[in-house]
Amino acid sequence: MMDVKKSAAGVAGTAVSQEDLREINALAKGELTAEQVYTFAVRLCDNEVDRDFERFSRAALEELGELFLGRSCIFDHQWSAKEQTARIYRTEVVEEPGIPTETGESYCYLKGYAYMLRSEKNAELIAEIEGGIKKEVSVGCSMKRQICSICGRDRSEGPCGHVPGRRYDGRLCYVTLEGAADAYEWSFVAVPAQREAGVVRKGLHPKGEGLKSYLERTGARGWLCELETLEKEAQLGRSYLEGLRKELVRLACTADADLDGDLFAAVVRRLEEREILELRRVYQKRVAAMPLPGVQICRGEGAAAEDGGAFLV
């Protein structure tokens, strides 16, 4: 027996049908109306090889579907009150034809339909689901067998000698999880673990390929936009740091005429923002205490000499 924790992306609000309401009320033993409940669908787990080089068999997904029925969501600590809970009232294994998995099978996933009360306490969580902030779900379950893809042995009975993630004669070694014994939790997570949730795995990241070209090749447009935003922000950060470094070199050369500006600039390039800010504070103080600020000249010519003595204290 093996305890398994997995995450996958895919949470979306759904409309409440009469059928949904019937199933919810059967579970809740109540008479809830469509206005009183909020329903959403989650991608619980799938049959793709994940970053731990494990996958669920299709049969295991069906078994997990039965076990997840009626299960309540475990929220982080701020969602601990009793009425703040979402419960799975229906599950189904959904096929996504056209996308083969790493193993060449057709891709399928276990979809869970969950409901929660539209109460004041749940309003924030509902807003987060609707706003796409809560978009990954993690599941915890217990599996009976771990079948090695190379030799077919059950690794829960002992190691078979193959290492998941390695290739043997070109064949990837991965572990298929079979025989669902228990599905004990599902919860929202911040950090995804399954590939569907956005993790770039070693096997898909050939040596030398950059993140950008990988995203372009796989057509993940949303992430490409995100990456471009990050690149712009990183550029801003670099120019900010560069400005700080120049200012520090200028101040230091002003405070100390004997300082070799080029040498000091080379040292400053290795410092981090916190260190630069501290040194700048020290030199600003020194320069401010000088009788005639800004009249001394650096010996070096590099970054330190640019802009002359045009700093402000």
Ligand SMILES: [Zn+2]
């Ligand atoms: Zn093996």
